[in-house]
Structure formats: C-alpha cells, structure tokens
Amino acid sequence: MNVPAELFVVLILSILCGVLGVFLLAHRGVRMMHGGLLYRLSIGLAAVGIALSLSTAARVLSLDPIWSDGLQVVALLVLFYIGYSAWLSAHQMTGEA
Numbered sequence: 001m002n003v004p005a006e007l008f009v010v011l012i013l014s015i016l017c018g019v020l021g022v023f024l025l026a027h028r029g030v031r032m033m034h035g036g037l038l039y040r041l042s043i044g045l046a047a048v049g050i051a052l053s054l055s056t057a058a059r060v061l062s063l064d065p066i067w068s069d070g071l072q073v074v075a076l077l078v079l080f081y082i083g084y085s086a087w088l089s090a091h092q093m094t095g096e097a
Contacts, residue, residue: 008060010052011057014055016049019049022046030042040085
C-alpha cells in the first residue's frame with residue numbers, strides 16, 4: 001500500500017489537532033471556564049481533529065470518497081456551530097432594567 005506523503009502529513013497533523021483539543025479540555029483552567037470561549041474552541045478543535053483524522057484515514061484505506069467527503073462536511077459543520085455559538089456568547093446584549 002503506497003500512501004502519498006501529503007495524506008500522511010494531513011493524518012499526523014489532524015491527529016495532533018484532536019489530541020491538543022482533548023488535552024486542553026482536560027486542563028483544569030479550561031474546565032473551570034465551562035461555557036467560555038476557550039472551552040468551546042477546545043471542543044471544536046478536538047471534534048474537527050477527530051473528524052479530519054477519520055476522513056484522512058478513509059482516504060488512506062481507499063474507501064469510497066463519499067465517506068471521506070462526508071466526514072469533512074461533518075467537521076465543517078461542527079466548526080461552524082462552535083464558532084457561531086462562541087460569537088453569539090461574545091455578543092450577548094444584557095437587557096437594561
């Protein structure tokens with residue numbers, strides 16, 4: 001099985017992205033800010049890293065391209081949701097009494 005170099009690099013980087021997100025979630029300071037921006041970005045980093053790792057693994061194993069593309073779409077949707085929810089929480093307007 002001959003794996004192209006760029007797929008190998010993408011696989012390693014996406015695995016490291018997921019590991020970094022999980023380590024950030026395990027950090028006590030990030031857990032104390034549950035619901036904060038750093039917490040949400042850590043969840044997004046872990047989810048995107050895992051989804052991209054699975055996508056690249058599907059390409060390396062020469063599975064049907066629909067699986068790899070589907071996992072990339074999932075990664076983009078998770079990234080959009082995390083970014084949008086973080087943007088909403090940063091721009092909440094407090095009601096004046």
